[in-house]
Amino acid sequence: MSRPQEFDTPEALRQAMEVFWRQGYEGTSLTDLLAATGLSKSSLYATFGSKRDLFLAAFDAYRQARARDAHRLLQQQPAREAIYAFFHSLFANVNTDQPALGCMSINQAVELAPHDPQVRERVVQDLHQLEEVLTPAIARGQQDGSLTSPRPARELARLLVLAFPGLQVMARAGYSSQELDEALRLLFTHLDS
Amino acid sequence: MSRPQEFDTPEALRQAMEVFWRQGYEGTSLTDLLAATGLSKSSLYATFGSKRDLFLAAFDAYRQARARDAHRLLQQQPAREAIYAFFHSLFANVNTDQPALGCMSINQAVELAPHDPQVRERVVQDLHQLEEVLTPAIARGQQDGSLTSPRPARELARLLVLAFPGLQVMARAGYSSQELDEALRLLFTHLDS
DNA sequence: CTTTTTCTGGACCGATGAGTCCTAAATATT
DNA sequence: AATATTTAGGACTCATCGGTCCAGAAAAAG
Numbered sequence: 480m481s482r483p484q485e486f487d488t489p490e491a492l493r494q495a496m497e498v499f500w501r502q503g504y505e506g507t508s509l510t511d512l513l514a515a516t517g518l519s520k521s522s523l524y525a526t527f528g529s530k531r532d533l534f535l536a537a538f539d540a541y542r543q544a545r546a547r548d549a550h551r552l553l554q555q556q557p558a559r560e561a562i563y564a565f566f567h568s569l570f571a572n573v574n575t576d577q578p579a580l581g582c583m584s585i586n587q588a589v590e591l592a593p594h595d596p597q598v599r600e601r602v603v604q605d606l607h608q609l610e611e612v613l614t615p616a617i618a619r620g621q622q623d624g625s626l627t628s629p630r631p632a633r634e635l636a637r638l639l640v641l642a643f644p645g646l647q648v649m650a651r652a653g654y655s656s657q658e659l660d661e662a663l664r665l666l667f668t669h670l671d672s
Numbered sequence: 673m674s675r676p677q678e679f680d681t682p683e684a685l686r687q688a689m690e691v692f693w694r695q696g697y698e699g700t701s702l703t704d705l706l707a708a709t710g711l712s713k714s715s716l717y718a719t720f721g722s723k724r725d726l727f728l729a730a731f732d733a734y735r736q737a738r739a740r741d742a743h744r745l746l747q748q749q750p751a752r753e754a755i756y757a758f759f760h761s762l763f764a765n766v767n768t769d770q771p772a773l774g775c776m777s778i779n780q781a782v783e784l785a786p787h788d789p790q791v792r793e794r795v796v797q798d799l800h801q802l803e804e805v806l807t808p809a810i811a812r813g814q815q816d817g818s819l820t821s822p823r824p825a826r827e828l829a830r831l832l833v834l835a836f837p838g839l840q841v842m843a844r845a846g847y848s849s850q851e852l853d854e855a856l857r858l859l860f861t862h863l864d865s
Numbered sequence: 866c867t868t869t870t871t872c873t874g875g876a877c878c879g880a881t882g883a884g885t886c887c888t889a890a891a892t893a894t895t
Numbered sequence: 896a897a898t899a900t901t902t903a904g905g906a907c908t909c910a911t912c913g914g915t916c917c918a919g920a921a922a923a924a925g
Contacts, residue, residue: 482892482901503783505698509883519903520884530883578786588841589782590696593771602845637858644841645834648781652795665830669862674870675922702913712874713914723913 488526489540491516495527496537500583503590504534535597541583542605549612558620562613563667566643570650570659579650585643586651609643610636617670627671635670642666681719682733684709688720689730693776696783697727728790734776735798742805751813755806756860759836763843763852772843778836779844802836803829810863820864828863835859 498507498515509530513520527533552568555561570579584605592599613636620626628635646666649659691700691708702723706713720726745761748754763772777798784791806829813819821828839859842852 482890482903484902485891501786503698505696506783508881510881520905521886522903524884525902581782585841586782588845589774589779590699592845593694599846603847606842606845634858634861637855638835638862641838641842641855641859642831642834644837648778648837649799649834652781652785652799653792654796662830662834665827666834668827669831674924675872675920677872678921701911703911712872714873714875714916717914718872 486516486518486522491518491523491526492533492537492540495533496541496583497580499534499537500541500580500586501577503586505590538583538587538598538601542601545582545584546608549609553612553616557623557625558616559625559667559670562616562620562639562670563663565616566639566646566663566666567660569643569646570656578653581647581651582643585647588644606640610640613639620670628669638669639666679709679711679715684711684716684719685726685730685733688726689734689776690773692727692730693734693773693779694770696779698783731776731780731791731794735794738775738777739801742802746805746809750816750818751809752818752860752863755809755813755832755863756856758809759832759839759856759859760853762836762839763849771846774840774844775836778840781837799833803833806832813863821862831862832859 494515494517495512498511502511509520509523512530512533513523516523518526523533527536548568549565552565553561555564569582584602587598588602592602610633614633617626617635617639618632621628621632626635646659646662649662654662687708687710688705691704695704702713702716705723705726706716709716711719716726720729741761742758745758746754748757762775777795780791781795785795786792803826807826810819810828810832811825814821814825819828839852839855842855847855
């Protein structure tokens with residue numbers, strides 16, 4: 480019937496997400512978004528509404544993708560390696576051409592959450608979910624013997640959630656992959672003994 | 673000889689700092705700065721140069737003030753209480769009219785550091801300095817018996833530095849004073865045993 | 866009181882912000 | 896091939912951005 484859409488909507492959303500991820504909300508202009516997606520202004524507005532709508536959609540796409548990643552990575556055996564791989568993925572793109580992106584939820588906790596309830600709600604939910612997904616993984620590690628701390632799994636999960644933004648901040652501040660890995664290993668020593 | 677300046681330059685800088693602290697660099701407009709300082713545009717530019725110059729000056733003012741606070745707070749006895757008070761000051765203004773500001777250095781690690789070398793340099797320096805100032809405080813706590821962990825003080829300091837942004841993120845995300853305190857207490861259990 | 870100096874307020878600037886809208890191109894259907 | 900429909904591009908608007916500049920007010924010095 481009508482002319483078909485020439486661009487891939489989910490792909491465009493993914494590209495917009497990356498710009499927001501890297502530059503934040505205020506730091507991203509419409510021009511940036513058009514360049515990243517390759518869309519025309521009218522296509523972008525027709526498809527996604529406003530800049531803010533697009534941001535929220537991109538943020539939610541990020542959160543879903545991360546939740547999937549977490550679920551996948553945390554299934555490895557033994558559990559210790561699974562958790563380690565999960566945290567390592569946070570700064571996987573360090574030492575590439577681009578500076579590290581860190582975690583978009585943490586970025587948004589800093590940028591928009593303080594004065595934007597819709598963003599704050601998402602950030603809080605993400606932190607809770609992180610605890611919820613780490614707790615059983617840690618418990619599993621205690622059972623399979625790869626984690627030897629006798630503390631309650633939830634307590635250890637809370638420690639990891641607390642340290643999570645620290646790794647992200649170090650990544651964003653330009654710490655090397657080695658330094659980040661060292662910090663991560665130090666953190667992991669607190670899951671033992 | 674000439675007409676004296678009517679405003680207090682350090683006070684104006686302090687007020688500008690607070691706006692940048694709360695809203696970030698991109699989120700703060702010239703209009704915001706004029707309203708906060710009460711200066712006229714010409715006075716502001718004559719005194720501080722550009723928006724970016726003012727930001728860097730405000731950032732450095734913040735860092736100095738924080739370094740002084742840290743030095744002061746960490747002298748308390750016993751050392752455990754000193755460190756506790758220091759971390760507690762991070763979210764001291766929670767539960768007031770304004771949302772928590774967190775730590776400006778951490779905010780800037782997220783916002784500007786990835787693409788601004790001058791800011792990154794400062795952030796990295798702040799993180800290092802935090803470790804440097806916490807290490808002797810922890811060692812002191814191990815000597816006075818208020819901290820019982822047998823780990824090297826520097827290792828424990830690194831754990832605290834790693835957790836520091838986590839507390840800040842929770843504060844910015846709107847967690848209550850109770851929740852933050854709970855997280856802080858959990859963290860402190862890792863300085864014992 | 867006059868002069869000199871410097872501060873203050875606001876008009877003004879070009880650039881860019883987000884967002885609207887109209888025109889023309891392109892394709893699926895008939 | 897003609898038509899119907901929806902796309903894409905870009906001109907356009909209005910507000911705000913950071914920043915400049917000028918004219919007048921105010922105060923210290925003589």
